[in-house]
Amino acid sequence: MKLEEKISRNDFLKKLGFTGASLFALYSLDSCVNEGSVNPATVTIDLSSSQYSALTKSGGYVVVNNMVVANNGGTYVAATISCSHEGKKQITFRNGEWYCTAHGARFSTAGKGLNSNASKGLTVYTTSLSGNTLTISA
Numbered sequence: 557m558k559l560e561e562k563i564s565r566n567d568f569l570k571k572l573g574f575t576g577a578s579l580f581a582l583y584s585l586d587s588c589v590n591e592g593s594v595n596p597a598t599v600t601i602d603l604s605s606s607q608y609s610a611l612t613k614s615g616g617y618v619v620v621n622n623m624v625v626a627n628n629g630g631t632y633v634a635a636t637i638s639c640s641h642e643g644k645k646q647i648t649f650r651n652g653e654w655y656c657t658a659h660g661a662r663f664s665t666a667g668k669g670l671n672s673n674a675s676k677g678l679t680v681y682t683t684s685l686s687g688n689t690l691t692i693s694a
């Protein structure tokens with residue numbers, strides 16, 4: 557009887573170890589997926605989709621995967637949604653420049669700071685248009 561208990565405990569521990577490793581792998585995979593969704597290397601947008609209709613007008617913008625994408629007079633620009641001032645995810649597009657609604661930081665479309673709260677600049681992304689497909693590259 558005692559032998560059976562020891563074997564059973566060993567099996568249980570092996571099984572528990574396997575489960576722990578599986579959970580670790582699962583958590584690691586989940587972590588990578590989450591990191592990947594934040595500013596991935598390349599994002600494509602179908603401009604014909606009603607989801608992105610704001611981009612059909614100059615000055616319109618949308619938020620996609622923690623990026624702000626805007627129509628700037630017929631050309632498309634993109635930047636991170638995270639402000640370099642205090643990290644608030646409040647970047648918008650206003651009057652042809654990036655604008656943070658938290659404390660008023662203003663950035664050029666190239667990411668250059670235009671006032672004191674914007675002195676660290678803003679990360680911007682490259683855009684390219686092919687037909688109705690807008691590609692944003694980090």
Ligand code: FES
Nearest residue numbers: 639641642656659
């Ligand atoms: S966090 Fe954007 S201006 Fe302060």
